[in-house]
Amino acid sequence: MSSVKTTAGVETGLTALAVSLRGVTKAYDNGVMALGPLDLAVRKGEFISLLGPSGCGKSTALRLIAELSAPSSGVVRLARQESKAQPGHVQPGHFQPGHGIGFVFQEPTLMPWTSVRENVRLPLRLAGVPKADARARADEALASVGLVDFAEAFPRELSGGMKMRVSLARALVTDPDILLMDEPFAALDEITRFRLNNDLLALWRRLGKTVIFVTHSVFESVYLSQRVVVMSARPGRIQADIRIETVEPRGEGFRTSAAYSDYCRTVSAALAPSYSGQSTL
Amino acid sequence: MNAQATVAAKPSGAKRALRFVLPVIVFAAGLLAWELVVRIKDIPPYVLPAPSVIFLTLIKDWAVLSQSLAATLLTTLEGFVAASIGGIAMALLFNQSKWVEASLFPYAVVLQVTPVIAIAPLLLIYLEQQTAVVVCAFIVAFFPVLSNTTLGLNSVDRNLAGLFQLYGASPQQTLRFLKLPAALPYILGGLRIAGGLSLIGAVVAEIAAGTAGAGSGLAYRIAESGYRLNIPRMFAALLLLSLAGIVIYGVLALVSHLVLRRWHESALGKDN
Numbered sequence: 001m002s003s004v005k006t007t008a009g010v011e012t013g014l015t016a017l018a019v020s021l022r023g024v025t026k027a028y029d030n031g032v033m034a035l036g037p038l039d040l041a042v043r044k045g046e047f048i049s050l051l052g053p054s055g056c057g058k059s060t061a062l063r064l065i066a067e068l069s070a071p072s073s074g075v076v077r078l079a080r081q082e083s084k085a086q087p088g089h090v091q092p093g094h095f096q097p098g099h100g101i102g103f104v105f106q107e108p109t110l111m112p113w114t115s116v117r118e119n120v121r122l123p124l125r126l127a128g129v130p131k132a133d134a135r136a137r138a139d140e141a142l143a144s145v146g147l148v149d150f151a152e153a154f155p156r157e158l159s160g161g162m163k164m165r166v167s168l169a170r171a172l173v174t175d176p177d178i179l180l181m182d183e184p185f186a187a188l189d190e191i192t193r194f195r196l197n198n199d200l201l202a203l204w205r206r207l208g209k210t211v212i213f214v215t216h217s218v219f220e221s222v223y224l225s226q227r228v229v230v231m232s233a234r235p236g237r238i239q240a241d242i243r244i245e246t247v248e249p250r251g252e253g254f255r256t257s258a259a260y261s262d263y264c265r266t267v268s269a270a271l272a273p274s275y276s277g278q279s280t281l
Numbered sequence: 282m283n284a285q286a287t288v289a290a291k292p293s294g295a296k297r298a299l300r301f302v303l304p305v306i307v308f309a310a311g312l313l314a315w316e317l318v319v320r321i322k323d324i325p326p327y328v329l330p331a332p333s334v335i336f337l338t339l340i341k342d343w344a345v346l347s348q349s350l351a352a353t354l355l356t357t358l359e360g361f362v363a364a365s366i367g368g369i370a371m372a373l374l375f376n377q378s379k380w381v382e383a384s385l386f387p388y389a390v391v392l393q394v395t396p397v398i399a400i401a402p403l404l405l406i407y408l409e410q411q412t413a414v415v416v417c418a419f420i421v422a423f424f425p426v427l428s429n430t431t432l433g434l435n436s437v438d439r440n441l442a443g444l445f446q447l448y449g450a451s452p453q454q455t456l457r458f459l460k461l462p463a464a465l466p467y468i469l470g471g472l473r474i475a476g477g478l479s480l481i482g483a484v485v486a487e488i489a490a491g492t493a494g495a496g497s498g499l500a501y502r503i504a505e506s507g508y509r510l511n512i513p514r515m516f517a518a519l520l521l522l523s524l525a526g527i528v529i530y531g532v533l534a535l536v537s538h539l540v541l542r543r544w545h546e547s548a549l550g551k552d553n
Contacts, residue, residue: 068443103447109440112544113462122458126448154544174448 017079018044018178018210019065024074025235026060033235035060037074040229040238044079044177047204047211049221049228051267053274057236058214059106062180065212066103078178102171102209104181108163110155110170117142117151120170127174141169144203161192168200178210186216197223198251205249218271222263223255230270240270330513335520338513346502346514350521353483353498356411357529360418360479365472367419368426376434376460393424397482401489410490414498417486422475429471433464466545469537476529484522499525 025036035057042048050058063069064076078100110119117138124134142148145165155163164184171179185193201224204211215221221228222244230240244263246254254260312332318324319331326334339346371389375382397417404413437460445455487500497505499518506514541548 063443066447068447101447103444105440105444107440109438109444111441111459111462113465114544122444123448125458126445126450126454156544 016043017077018042018046019079019212020075020077021061021065022075022077024061024064024071024076026057026064026069027072035064035236036071038236038238042210042212044210045208046227047213047225049213049215049225050231051215051218051221051228051271052231052236052239053233053271054216056231056233056274058231059182060236062103062182062212062214065178066101066180068103100177102174102176102179104164104167104171104179104184106183106186108155108160108167110163110166112155114154115151116147116153116155116158116166119155119166120173123170123174137173138169141173142166144172144207145169145199159192160188161196164188164196165199168203172203172207176209178212181211181213183214183216185220193220194255200224201250218264218267222260222267223250228267230267232274239273240267242267242270327510327512330516334513335516339517339520342514342517346499346518346521349497349499349502349518350525353480353487353500353522354525356414356418356483356487356498357480357525359415360422360482361476363415363419364422364426364475364479368423368471368475369430369468372427372430372434373456375431382431389424389427392420397421398485398489401486404486405490414483414486414490417489418479418482421482421485422479425474425478426468426471429467429474430464433467434460436467437463466537466541466547469533469540473530473533473537476533477526480522480526480529 019040019042021038021040023036024038024040026034028034038057038061040061050061052058060069064071065078067076110116111122117135120141121134121138124137129137139148139151142151145168147162147165147169150158150162150166155166158166167184171181185196188196197220200211203209211225213221213224226244228240228242228244229238230242231237232239242263246257246259316331316333319329330338371385375386397420400420401413401417404416407413408416441459441463442455445459450458483498484500487498488504491501491504499522502518503515503522506512506518538548
């Protein structure tokens with residue numbers, strides 16, 4: 001789809017960028033444009049949120065970045081460890097998928113027939129990591145989300161919040177550079193969601209991953225991210241790109257501060273055109 | 282509080298016991314009525330044997346009947362194993378290629394909807410008797426395994442499939458770690474149906490075969506006893522067939538429960 005001619009130029013950019021989308025579009029099979037053209041650059045270690053109404057293509061954008069689907073046009077580029085090692089061999093879209101990316105779905109998406117530890121170990125198992133090593137790393141990932149005591153439990157024995165933590169541990173077990181999260185906390189109650197928000201922030205500060213977080217909650221996006229990218233629907237385009245600057249590390253104090261509500265107002269205002277106009281639902 | 286809890290628990294325990302006891306009472310009452318009617322009306326055994334006579338026949342003819350039972354059970358087992366392996370293998374093949382499925386599925390349906398009693402005489406012409414009987418059991422039991430396994434393989438969670446794709450799972454890995462476990466409840470459901478059906482298939486084929494000999498099954502005993510008006514033995518053989526069916530179903534249901542009890546809704550208690 002894309003040629004190698006830009007490799008050198010991108011290579012210099014890649015030292016700072018984790019993900020770059022250029023002129024990316026996605027059309028449905030029936031020809032209707034779902035997304036784009038979309039230009040987005042995410043720096044390494046950045047926490048950004050994609051915020052927009054349902055049907056604005058934010059999940060589609062995430063699936064494109066994860067290479068779970070291919071763009072109709074444009075280029076999706078990811079910086080990965082492999083690309084630094086041998087830049088000449090890197091072809092966009094031809095990476096060994098998965099190693100650089102952790103994906104957390106809207107639902108916990110756990111295998112109900114096996115234990116929590118086996119669920120977390122799955123990505124390593126698929127990659128052929130030896131069992132003892134994989135078990136140790138799975139337990140480590142479970143410890144990082146505070147679930148080490150539940151390694152032997154089956155998913156159905158856990159609460160919704162705990163299942164989501166397992167899903168997060170599974171995404172972290174391969175130690176990916178980029179964490180993609182598709183409305184992971186949308187189905188949880190607010191109290192559980194607040195707690196997981198704080199846990200996620202703590203994890204992000206400790207591990208320094210690049211996080212792209214899809215949400216339809218203004219409040220969640222402002223609380224979590226350094227940048228909120230507001231998208232409009234049909235086709236999905238970037239409406240606004242708002243930087244959230246505050247004293248780090250953020251905590252519960254930020255949630256009740258005046259700055260927080262100011263940002264929420266700004267973001268809501270940027271979102272307004274997509275719901276104040278004629279209804280598309 | 283403890284006392285209250287016991288009181289509250291008691292009705293449900295009693296209810297459960299009743300569920301078990303009631304059918305037994307009905308059965309016993311039915312047998313008693315049967316026995317009484319036969320004795321009071323003095324019905325001869327070749328018209329309607331009393332339960333006690335049937336029971337005595339079962340003991341008296343045990344040597345013949347047990348041999349026939351073993352023959353029928355062996356046929357059933359062979360048919361069941363062939364249907365299980367064949368059905369699962371074919372479902373896996375269908376899952377690999379849509380074109381294979383499109384080409385072969387109609388014939389699987391044809392095999393299923395054609396009454397086996399009509400196929401059996403033809404099979405008996407072309408095949409050796411024992412083989413023909415097993416093939417009949419296979420034909421009847423094959424389809425539920427095939428269709429259930431196909432359904433199971435197609436019911437894999439979409440997000441989980443995406444996850445496997447994301448981590449670059451090979452087709453074999455996807456099959457082993459995702460598709461087969463996800464299909465397991467469906468496969469076990471199919472096997473449970475197939476167990477009873479292979480017994481039916483075996484019986485139908487035995488009756489169609491109708492040849493005497495050392496390897497004759499229970500169904501043949503029933504037909505033979507019918508010709509000789511040995512009605513008590515007919516009932517005794519029928520009783521054994523019925524018991525065999527119940528045991529087959531029970532064993533398969535137990536296996537299914539043991540395999541699924543840790544995770545699948547069907548095997549979990551209602552309060553969980």
